[in-house]
Every structure is written in C-alpha cells, then in structure tokens.
Amino acid sequence: MPGRIIGGLKTRGWIRGVRGGNRAWTWVWVGATGYGLVRRAVARCERVVLHEPLRPGESLLISHTTTTWREQSRRKRRRS
DSSP: OHHHHHHHHHHHIIIIIIITOOHHHHHHHHHHHHHHHHHHHHOOOOOOOOOOOOOTTOOOOOOOOOOOTTTSOHHHHHHO
C-alpha cells in the first residue's frame, strides 16, 4: 500500500509540479522520488533458493557470497 501512495504522489508531482510549474508539487515529486531511491538502495535482496525437508542422517551446507547493490547489474536488480 505505501508503494501505491508514493507512486501516486510521484505521478501527481510530476504532472502538476515538474510539467505544470507548481513549485510545491515539484518538491513533493523530489521527496517521493528520493524516498523511492533510498528505499531501493537499502532494501535487502534475499530470496529462497531451496526449500526441502531434511531427513535423519542428511546434512546441509550453507555458503554465502556477498555482493553489494552496486555490484549487481541493473537487470538483476529489477528482476529480483
């Protein structure tokens, strides 16, 4: 729900502010766009890779490689 509200403010700010010349709506657009960029930059990119029950006698090896947000390609960030 907050994403829809921010998206609506961005759209209205762009139309009424940036394109329409209203300074207050321009600042609404700047704030909503900035909020979205910061939210995307600090978001966790975790996803479930495997989901299986372990039976008695089975083991599990967990390995992790760290990649930062900037190291990922733009296409990978949009798909996740």
